[in-house]
Amino acid sequence: MKKRVSTLILLSILALVSCKKEEKKVVEKKQESVKVFEPNWESIKKHYKDPAWFNNKKFGIFIHWGAYSVPAFGSEWYPRNMYMDSAQFTAQLKHQKDGPSKEFLHHQKNFGDQKKFGYKDFIPMFKAEKFNAEEWIDLFKKAGAKYVVPVADHHDGFAMYKSNTTRWNSVNMGPKRDVLGELMKAGRAKGMIMGASSHYAFNWSFYNKKDKFDTTDPAYADLYSPKGKNLREPVSAEFKEMWWKRTKDLIDNYQPDILWFDFMLDTPDFREYRPKLAAYYYNKGIEWGKEVVLQDKNFYEEAFPAGTVIYDLERGKLPGIRKLPWQTDTSIGTNSWSYVTNWKSKTTNSLIDDLIDIVSKNGNLLLNVGPKSDGTIPDDQKDILLEMGAWLDMNGDAIYDTKYWRTFGEGPTEVKKGHHSEGKNKAFTGQDIRFTQKDGKVYAILMAWPKNGKVLIKSITNDDKVKSVKMLGTDAKIKWSQNNNGLEVVMPKKKPCDYAFVLELSL
Structure with a gap:
């Protein structure tokens, strides 16, 4: 009996030692793995990949x-x-x-x-x-x-x-x-x-x-x-x-x-x-x-x-597509990042347009809020955030998980380049369109409602075999035709939302 107990104790000790060795190997391996990047640009360029x-x-x-x-x-x-x-x-x-x-x-x-x-x-x-x-x-x-x-x-x-x-x-x-x-x-x-x-x-x-x-x-x-x-x-x-x-x-x-x-x-x-x-x-x-x-x-x-x-x-954007990911950081406030008593908010429409324009060029939008010192977020900032959220609930398929298309967009309104350039930009019009793509679909996003109730999308050529067109947020049947000039779309009688309008094109 004593011999069996001694043997069991010995086996337990050996098992514990073995476990400790294995744990040490795991720790050492982990320590080695976290030294992938060396503090020089050659090493970082070699190993880094944008998430x-x-x-x-x-x-x-x-x-x-x-x-x-x-x-x-x-x-x-x-x-x-x-x-x-x-x-x-x-x-x-x-x-x-x-x-x-x-x-x-x-x-x-x-x-x-x-x-x-x-x-x-x-x-x-x-x-x-x-x-x-x-x-x-x-x-x-x-x-x-x-x-x-x-x-x-x-x-x-x-x-x-x-x-x-x-x-x-x-x-x-x-x-x-x-x-x-x-x-x-x-x-x-x-x-x-x-x-x-x-x-x-x-x-x-x-x-x-x-x-x-x-x-x-x-x-x-x-x-x-x-x-x-x-x-x-x-x-x-x-x-x-x-x-x-x-x-x-x-x-x-x-x-x-x-x-x-x-x-x-x-x-x-x-x-x-x-x-x-x-x-x-x-x-x-x-x-x-x-x-x-x-x-x-x-x-x-x-x-x-x-x-x-x-x-x-x-507070700036890019005029075209950047194939590497990028981001704009800007504030809801035109005159401050932190809360001030004379805070001036941008419009929901302009912020949604910024988001769309940035995403069409392979970017992200980081939008700033400025809470009061007591920890409350002012109602005007809250309202804008909730209005943006309502738009994204309806039109998020054209934003999240999308990629840039062969062109970011078309239309007369140019976007200025560089830091602190947003104040130089003009409002988008009904002729300004931005594109994204996902899962075999192209999203043509109209930055404003066309004045005559129809839009011609020139970037969609005869080589693009359009199968169907629908507008996100409405079940209304969309009339459309394709010719040498592009894709002509007749807008539904009723707007599905208050801001930009998304046409989903199946090609």
Whole structure:
């Protein structure tokens, strides 16, 4: 009996040792696998492939929300502009005359001297008492969005998450809640793809440093940055290392599916960190077992070589098809990304037209909302999101999971190219048409209702054997004919919706 027990014990020990060895092999193999990407462009170009899932989702929500929502004046750059007291700085502001900025004057009138009441003093006022992550996610789902990208930290230096690298974060101060974490949890529970954006690199030179402001007080250098008073002081090695630790903290603890970066990362100051970031994040994606998306503007130089990240355009579009996936980020607000009391919303029609135009050119739309400081999303923004969602419920077949066609569209209205070009674009007409395709069908999307009740689609030639034509959202029989000039379609008597109109062509 003793011999049998001893044998069983020995066998158990051997089995345990064997299991431990196997576990060690698995861990070692996993560790090897996450080192696919090396921190150089040759390695990244060799191994990187744009995730197909991103190109299929088409529509996401951006969220600019932070302590800058408390003054609710100017824009999310209030923290910078409230210290702009002279022409030296205001010259950097568009449409701003020499002298103090409007934010500087507003601050002194409403909050007092910037030495006694600085930006830091807004943080205790940022309480987010009505913030409900699940309600936000429900709204975004109703809007038809497939992914959400909250701002994790803006130029102001305040982290909207539980940071392990700065005391200036939403768990320690202000709301005393992990805003990003709550949104991540609520979004993922409801099938949303969740990302995060980092604007922190520009924190280095975001604030004007003068002795008459609190920005030079060393007690707050970890919020206002350790930069000195010299406007041209290059980014220090210590700050860049802090940026890197902060970025890794965000990646490691929240595992964002999408990681979006603002313009400062594109500058020469951060050149050595860009391949380091891409390799680290892509390897983490492999470790997590998912394809992740890194987004950048390539604002000042080709910071990230083509085909190594998803290209992003701020408040601008492309005039034609880009075969590599890309994205436009823009705001519902024409005058701000964060909530301001004089917020001006775009029209639902213009935003739906933007979405269609972008998708026809192989892009995605990341549309920003600006909640109030208490955590409520204003009704005018809600209404627009719900109207977009209703349109997508009816016409989403022409948007989601589609590919670009042989031409993006036709019509007289041209689209301007580049960052911050949206203000130069004209409204689309009934002669403007955009195309997408999926599952053997081509979708011809009319950007407005044709004036004479019929439309000629010139891009559909005699070589395209049209079998049937229907309009999404209606059972009305569509009259059509095909000739040498194209496909002529007679519109139904009643519009199926209030905005763009989709013809589904079976070829």
